[in-house]
Amino acid sequence: MANDSNALKIGVIGLGVMGQRMLERLQGHARLRADWVWDANPAALAATLARFPGLRAAASAESLIFSPGLHSLYIATPPAAHLQLSELGFDAGLAVFCEKPLTVDFADARRSIQRIESEGQRAAVNFALASSPGLALLQSRFGAPAGADRGGLARIDLELGFAQWPRPWQAAAGLWLGERAEGGFSREVLSHFIFAAQRVLGPAQVLTQHVVYPVEGQGSELSLNAELRIGGVPLRIQGQVGGSEADLNHMAWQASSGRIDLREWFSRIEDTGAASEASGNDPIERRQHGQLSQLDQWVALIEGRPHALPGFAEALAVQETIEALLQPSV
Ligand SMILES: NC(=O)c1ccc[n+]([C@@H]2O[C@H](COP(=O)([O-])OP(=O)(O)OC[C@H]3O[C@@H](n4cnc5c(N)ncnc54)[C@H](O)[C@@H]3O)[C@@H](O)[C@H]2O)c1
Structure with missing residues (x-):
C-alpha cells in the first residue's frame, strides 16, 4: 500500500465477489488506497489478506469504521446490512460509497436520506453505468x-x-x-x-x-x-x-x-x-474508461466536490x- 500524503484511505466491508472486484480496481489508482478490510466471514477475510497482503484486517465493522485516518467506507455486503453500515459510516464522518441495491426497507432509506440532507453527509451508491x-x-x-x-x-x-x-x-x-x-x-x-x-x-x-x-x-x-x-x-x-x-x-x-x-x-x-x-468505439476501452471515471468520481465525493455518482x-x-x-x- 502506498503511503503518500495525498492518498485517500478506503475501508472495505464485504469481501465477496464484488468486494474483490473493487479491491482489484482500486489497485494502482492515483489517489484511492484500500486500507482496512472486514467481512463477517473469517474465511473471506483471510483469503483477502492472502491475496492483497498490504491490507489491514479490522476486528469488527465498528472498529474498521472508526479507524483513525480513514476517509471513506465502501460497503459490498448483501443489501440487508447496507443502511446500518452506512449510518455507522456517517457517525464516523466518512464518505460512504455503498453497493446497490440500496435496500428494500424504504422507511429506513427515507430516514437515512433525511439525515444525509440535514447533516450534509457524503453518500453515493454504486451504479457503475453512472460513469x-x-x-x-x-x-x-x-x-x-x-x-x-x-x-x-x-x-x-x-x-x-x-x-x-x-x-x-x-x-x-x-x-x-x-x-x-x-x-x-x-x-x-x-x-x-x-x-x-x-x-x-x-x-x-x-x-x-x-x-x-x-x-x-x-x-x-x-x-x-x-x-x-x-x-x-x-x-x-x-x-x-x-x-x-x-x-x-x-x-x-x-x-x-x-x-x-x-x-x-x-x-x-x-x-x-x-x-x-x-x-x-472499442468496448474494452469504454469499460476501462467507465471504471476509471467511477473512481475519480469517488475522489470527488470524498473531497466534497460535485460528482456524477447517484445519491x-x-x-x-x-x-x-x-x-x-x-x-x-x-
Ligand atoms: N455494482 C455492481 O456492478 C455489482 C456487481 C455485483 C454485486 N453487486 C452488489 O454488491 C453487494 C455484494 O454482492 P456480492 O456478489 O459480492 O455478494 P457475496 O455474497 O459474494 O459477498 C458478500 C460478502 O459480504 C459478507 N457479509 C454479509 N453480511 C455482512 C455483514 N453484515 N458485515 C460484513 N460482511 C458481511 C459475506 O460474508 C460475503 O463475503 C450486493 O449488494 C450486490 O448487489 C454490485
Whole structure:
C-alpha cells in the first residue's frame, strides 16, 4: 500500500465477489488506497489478506469504521446490512460509497436520506453505468428537461437473459443472490438499466408487470415482463432466466432522429442517429474508461466536490421501481 500524503484511505466491508472486484480496481489508482478490510466471514477475510497482503484486517465493522485516518467506507455486503453500515459510516464522518441495491426497507432509506440532507453527509451508491460513456450519450441525446422534444424519443426496449441465475461468475456469492427476499436478476441487473433510464428521463411509472417465481416459494424470479412509462414514452422490459446467453443485456432507445442500441453493459453502442461513427468505439476501452471515471468520481465525493455518482435518494427511486416490478402477479 502506498503511503503518500495525498492518498485517500478506503475501508472495505464485504469481501465477496464484488468486494474483490473493487479491491482489484482500486489497485494502482492515483489517489484511492484500500486500507482496512472486514467481512463477517473469517474465511473471506483471510483469503483477502492472502491475496492483497498490504491490507489491514479490522476486528469488527465498528472498529474498521472508526479507524483513525480513514476517509471513506465502501460497503459490498448483501443489501440487508447496507443502511446500518452506512449510518455507522456517517457517525464516523466518512464518505460512504455503498453497493446497490440500496435496500428494500424504504422507511429506513427515507430516514437515512433525511439525515444525509440535514447533516450534509457524503453518500453515493454504486451504479457503475453512472460513469459510462453510454449514459453520457443518452443524456446528450434525450436528457432535455421534461416537456422538451427529447430528441424525438419514441420508445425504449430492454431485453435481459441469463442462461443460469446466479451467473457462473457469481458462483462464489452467498445464497441470498438466488433468493426472493434480497436477490434476483431484477435487483441485481435490471436496477442498473432502470437507474440509467431514470437518470435521463426522470421517474418511471409501472403500467403492467408479470413476474414468475419458482413454485417452491424461496427462489428469485424466473421471468419478468413489464410495460412502464417514463419521460412520456413507453419502456418495455423482457427478462428471463433461461436461453443460451450467459449474460444478455440489450437496451434500445428508438427516436425519430435514429436509434441507439446499447449492449454488454453499455460497452457496445450502435448509434444510427450519429453523423459519424463515434471515436473510441472499442468496448474494452469504454469499460476501462467507465471504471476509471467511477473512481475519480469517488475522489470527488470524498473531497466534497460535485460528482456524477447517484445519491441515496436516486438509488431509492430506482429500488421503488424495481420492487413495484417484483410484486407477485395476481
Ligand atoms: N455494482 C455492481 O456492478 C455489482 C456487481 C455485483 C454485486 N453487486 C452488489 O454488491 C453487494 C455484494 O454482492 P456480492 O456478489 O459480492 O455478494 P457475496 O455474497 O459474494 O459477498 C458478500 C460478502 O459480504 C459478507 N457479509 C454479509 N453480511 C455482512 C455483514 N453484515 N458485515 C460484513 N460482511 C458481511 C459475506 O460474508 C460475503 O463475503 C450486493 O449488494 C450486490 O448487489 C454490485
